[in-house]
Amino acid sequence: xxxxxxxxxxxxxxxxxxxxxxxxxxxxxxxxxxxxxxxxxxxxxxxxxxxxxxxxxxxxxxxxxxxxxxxxxxxxxxxxxxxxxxxxxxxxxxxxxxxxxxxxxxxxxxxxxxxxxxxxxxxxxxxxxxxxxxxxxxxxxxxxxxxxxxxxxxxxxxxxxxxxxxxxxxxxxxxxxxxxxxxxxxxxxxxxxxxxxxxxxxxxxxxxxxxxxxxxxxxxxxxxxxxxxxxxxxxxxxxxxxxxxxxxxxxxxxxxxxxxxxxxxx
Amino acid sequence: xxxxxxxxxxxxxxxxxxxxxxxxxxxxxxxxxxxxxxxxxxxxxxxxxxxxxxxxxxxxxxxxxxxxxxxxxxxxxxxxxxxxxxxxxxxxxxxxxxxxxxxxxxxxxxxxxxxxxxxxxxxxxxxxxxxxxxxxxxxxxxxxxxxxxxxxxxxxxxxxxxxxxxxxxxxxxxxxxxxxxxxxxxxxxxxxxxxxxxxxxxxxxxxxxxxxxxxxxxxxxxxxxxxxxxxxxxxxxxxxxxxxxxxxxxxxxxxxxxxxxxxxxx
DNA sequence: GCGTTGTTGTCCATATTATGGACAACAGAT
DNA sequence: ATCTGTTGTCCATAATATGGACAACAACGC
Numbered sequence: 001x002x003x004x005x006x007x008x009x010x011x012x013x014x015x016x017x018x019x020x021x022x023x024x025x026x027x028x029x030x031x032x033x034x035x036x037x038x039x040x041x042x043x044x045x046x047x048x049x050x051x052x053x054x055x056x057x058x059x060x061x062x063x064x065x066x067x068x069x070x071x072x073x074x075x076x077x078x079x080x081x082x083x084x085x086x087x088x089x090x091x092x093x094x095x096x097x098x099x100x101x102x103x104x105x106x107x108x109x110x111x112x113x114x115x116x117x118x119x120x121x122x123x124x125x126x127x128x129x130x131x132x133x134x135x136x137x138x139x140x141x142x143x144x145x146x147x148x149x150x151x152x153x154x155x156x157x158x159x160x161x162x163x164x165x166x167x168x169x170x171x172x173x174x175x176x177x178x179x180x181x182x183x184x185x186x187x188x189x190x191x192x193x194x195x196x197x198x199x200x201x202x203x204x205x206x207x208x209x210x211x212x213x214x215x216x217x218x219x220x221x222x223x224x225x226x227x228x229x230x231x232x233x234x235x236x237x238x239x240x241x242x243x244x245x246x247x248x249x250x251x252x253x254x255x256x257x258x259x260x261x262x263x264x265x266x
Numbered sequence: 267x268x269x270x271x272x273x274x275x276x277x278x279x280x281x282x283x284x285x286x287x288x289x290x291x292x293x294x295x296x297x298x299x300x301x302x303x304x305x306x307x308x309x310x311x312x313x314x315x316x317x318x319x320x321x322x323x324x325x326x327x328x329x330x331x332x333x334x335x336x337x338x339x340x341x342x343x344x345x346x347x348x349x350x351x352x353x354x355x356x357x358x359x360x361x362x363x364x365x366x367x368x369x370x371x372x373x374x375x376x377x378x379x380x381x382x383x384x385x386x387x388x389x390x391x392x393x394x395x396x397x398x399x400x401x402x403x404x405x406x407x408x409x410x411x412x413x414x415x416x417x418x419x420x421x422x423x424x425x426x427x428x429x430x431x432x433x434x435x436x437x438x439x440x441x442x443x444x445x446x447x448x449x450x451x452x453x454x455x456x457x458x459x460x461x462x463x464x465x466x467x468x469x470x471x472x473x474x475x476x477x478x479x480x481x482x483x484x485x486x487x488x489x490x491x492x493x494x495x496x497x498x499x500x501x502x503x504x505x506x507x508x509x510x511x512x513x514x515x516x517x518x519x520x521x522x523x524x525x526x527x528x529x530x531x532x
Numbered sequence: 533g534c535g536t537t538g539t540t541g542t543c544c545a546t547a548t549t550a551t552g553g554a555c556a557a558c559a560g561a562t
Numbered sequence: 563a564t565c566t567g568t569t570g571t572c573c574a575t576a577a578t579a580t581g582g583a584c585a586a587c588a589a590c591g592c
Binding site: 018019020021022042043044054055058062077 | 567568569570571572577578579580
């Protein structure tokens with residue numbers, strides 16, 4: 001009851017505006033549900049991931065259902081993003097400038113590498129897969145789809161983005177996501193270790209992908225102000241990405257990453 | 267303080283769940299902002315349209331800005347749907363079954379009629395344009411774009427949908443939208459008159475379109491349970507739609523409307 | 533110059549609103 | 563039959579969101 005501080009206080013880093021706890025909570029519920037995609041998420045998982053109490057989550061979710069923002073699947077009882085969300089999204093028709101800037105690079109890298117390529121952007125404390133290119137090689141890792149959303153740190157793309165952030169910011173995000181890591185069978189310490197390794201290596205990597213037997217390599221994409229906003233990822237069965245080829249692939253990714261950065265800047 | 271009623275009360279028409287006023291209010295703000303599309307909406311207009319007080323709207327809007335759900339345009343000071351909304355929408359990739367069912371009919375009707383064709387669906391108390399086909403005739407009415415959202419009643423599509431609803435429901439919606447009609451230079455009495463006329467005529471019509479010198483004809487599309495969910499509209503410069511041609515066009519629309527209804531049902 | 537009418541933004545005492553502990557009911561395991 | 567996992571509901575309570583009042587600024591008229 002004292003930190004109201006100076007009258008026209010610094011607005012630089014956005015002191016949290018008060019008087020809307022419920023709205024903020026509803027949004028954090030929505031973001032968890034978004035990670036569940038079509039299948040949705042059980043209530044208990046939302047409770048775990050948000051750290052809210054169950055009555056609160058239950059109330060929020062059911063109000064959102066009445067409003068058409070959330071749906072409940074009758075069979076499974078899981079909750080998912082409802083059809084009014086895309087309807088609201090139609091108000092914003094222009095395609096993301098990132099996607100436009102990345103398109104040629106994705107096409108080039110995809111034909112050159114031949115394995116599945118992903119473009120993943122950061123949104124808040126999550127990564128969001130916004131584009132996927134399937135390569136020519138007969139075995140492709142297709143587990144991740146456009147729209148897939150995961151806590152920053154869980155995928156190699158997330159690790160790459162964390163590695164490119166100031167260390168302090170990265171630690172904060174990892175701490176904020178800690179409760180959610182359990183679901184993805186990892187923990188804060190592991191993630192921080194991978195981030196450090198990626199920082200040294202110059203790109204992100206996961207020897208054990210989220211899917212058994214796959215391996216992923218990710219490079220981060222920064223805007224002109226130096227903040228990483230996205231990552232470019234190659235996923236393949238592990239045997240396809242031995243040390244020699246890892247090097248080759250990483251070089252292609254780094255080259256195209258720079259091309260995307262230039263396209264955004266210019 | 268008595269209508270808590272029977273223990274396992276009728277859930278048929280969804281008695282409003284309480285304990286989330288703020289969330290509901292935030293959503294009604296969002297829906298108004300969605301109607302403003304890229305340009306957004308001034309705060310005062312949101313206040314008028316929602317009937318909330320200005321401090322409340324201001325607080326809600328600014329919390330949503332902090333959360334990335336709303337953006338404020340620096341030049342105009344207007345508020346608009348932010349980029350996190352499409353990001354959340356990515357969680358729901360499947361295309362609307364209505365769009366799929368309507369596609370062949372839209373294509374047929376568009377080539378046959380030659381004027382601009384719209385598919386507009388109902389969402390809550392609004393209409394939302396979800397598809398537009400440009401015809402072969404050199405003068406086309408392009409004012410309405412995919413994503414355009416307006417209160418039910420102001421467009422001919424909205425009038426058509428209201429006409430196909432039970433009279434009592436239609437009256438309720440018109441009453442709920444009354445505060446917003448002012449912005450579109452109409453009022454409840456006018457709308458109700460147009461709805462009655464449309465009901466008698468069998469399709470919706472606006473002699474004076476939202477754009478000067480245009481005329482629109484709309485037919486309603488019902489699901490098997492008899493509820494109208496969308497409308498198909500032709501817009502053209504008024505001189506293109508004299509009484510003779512109005513009749514022709516209406517017949518084509520009604521025919522294709524029935525085709526869509528069958529495609530949804532089967 | 534000086535009202536007038538339109539904005540947007542902020543403060544803070546107040547009471548309305550959202551909260552969460554406790555309880556209930558059900559589904560699968562063991 | 564008991565345990566552990568769910569989801570859903572109630573309601574007294576405290577914390578939260580509310581909105582009246584005030585302020586600052588812009589555009590317009592005269």
